[in-house]
Amino acid sequence: MLEVIELSKAFGALRVTNNVSFKLEQGERRVVLGPNGAGKTTLFNLLTGELAPDSGKINIDGVTVNQMLPNERVRLGLGRSFQKNNLFTGLTVGESLRLALAIKRQKTFSLWRDGTRDAGIVERAEEIAGMVGLTTQIDVSCDALSYGARRQLEVGLALASEPKVLLMDEPTSGVGPDMTDAFTAMVGGLPRDLTILIIEHDLDVAFDIADSVTVLNFGKVVFDGTPEAARTSREVREIYLGDWAGDA
Numbered sequence: 001m002l003e004v005i006e007l008s009k010a011f012g013a014l015r016v017t018n019n020v021s022f023k024l025e026q027g028e029r030r031v032v033l034g035p036n037g038a039g040k041t042t043l044f045n046l047l048t049g050e051l052a053p054d055s056g057k058i059n060i061d062g063v064t065v066n067q068m069l070p071n072e073r074v075r076l077g078l079g080r081s082f083q084k085n086n087l088f089t090g091l092t093v094g095e096s097l098r099l100a101l102a103i104k105r106q107k108t109f110s111l112w113r114d115g116t117r118d119a120g121i122v123e124r125a126e127e128i129a130g131m132v133g134l135t136t137q138i139d140v141s142c143d144a145l146s147y148g149a150r151r152q153l154e155v156g157l158a159l160a161s162e163p164k165v166l167l168m169d170e171p172t173s174g175v176g177p178d179m180t181d182a183f184t185a186m187v188g189g190l191p192r193d194l195t196i197l198i199i200e201h202d203l204d205v206a207f208d209i210a211d212s213v214t215v216l217n218f219g220k221v222v223f224d225g226t227p228e229a230a231r232t233s234r235e236v237r238e239i240y241l242g243d244w245a246g247d248a
C-alpha cells in the first residue's frame with residue numbers, strides 16, 4: 001500500500017534521510033521511531049510531498065508519487081493529520097468534518113444545494129466523530145476545543161479525506177499521559193483495513209499501536225521488525241537507553 005524505496009535527502013552536507021526503505025501492507029500499522037534529530041519529520045515531509053527527495057522512490061498503492069504535489073497525493077489516498085492551525089475557525093466539530101467530506105466528494109461548489117447537508121455526508125461525519133472520540137463534542141466550536149480534542153479532530157479531518165494510508169506526525173506530542181492513553185485507544189478503534197504510518201518518539205505509544213516498527217537514527221534505518229523484537233533489540237536499547245531504564 002505504501003512503499004518507500006532507498007529514499008535519501010541531504011541538507012547541505014547533512015544526510016537527513018539515508019537510504020531509507022520500508023513497506024506497509026494494507027491494514028498494517030507501522031510506527032517510525034527515533035530520537036530527536038533522527039530525521040522523522042523530514043521523512044514525513046518527503047512522504048507528503050512538502051520536500052523532494054534527492055533519490056529513491058515513494059509508491060502509494062503501486063503508483064510512484066515522487067513528482068506529485070501534496071494535494072495530488074491526498075487525492076490518491078495519502079491522508080495526513082492536519083496541523084492545528086488548519087482547523088476551521090468558527091465552525092463546530094460536525095461542520096468541520098462535513099465540510100472536509102464535502103470538499104473530498106467535491107460537493108461544496110454545487111450551485112444547487114449545500115453539499116454539507118447531504119445525508120451521506122452527515123452520517124459519515126457522525127461516524128468519524130465517533131471514531132476519534134468526539135461524539136459528545138460534535139456541536140462544539142473548534143475554537144473552544146481543548147488541545148487534546150483539537151488533535152483528535154485533526155485525525156478526524158484526515159479520515160474525512162477517505163485515505164488509504166493515514167500518516168500522523170507525532171500525534172501525542174504536547175499532550176499529557178491521559179490523552180496519550182486516549183489516543184492509543186482511539187487508534188486501536190480505527191478500521192482495521194486502514195493502513196497507518198505514525199511518526200513517534202514515545203516507545204510506549206509505539207509498542208501499543210504498532211504491528212511493525214522502523215527505528216531511525218541519524219537518518220538511517222537501524223531496526224525494522226515487530227514491536228516485540230524492537231523491545232529486545234540491542235540497537236534500539238542503546239538509542240533509547242534513557243527511555244528504557246525504567247522498564248529494564
Ligand SMILES: Nc1ncnc2c1ncn2[C@@H]1O[C@H](COP(=O)(O)OP(=O)(O)OP(=O)(O)O)[C@@H](O)[C@H]1O
Binds near residue numbers: 016036042201
Ligand atoms: N530545512 C532544513 N535545513 C537544514 N537542516 C535541516 C532542515 N530540516 C531539518 N534539518 C536537520 O535535519 C536533522 C533531522 O531533522 P528532523 O526534524 O527530520 O528530525 P526529527 O527526527 O523529526 O527530530 P524531532 O523529533 O526533534 O522533531 C536535524 O539535524 C535538523 O537540524
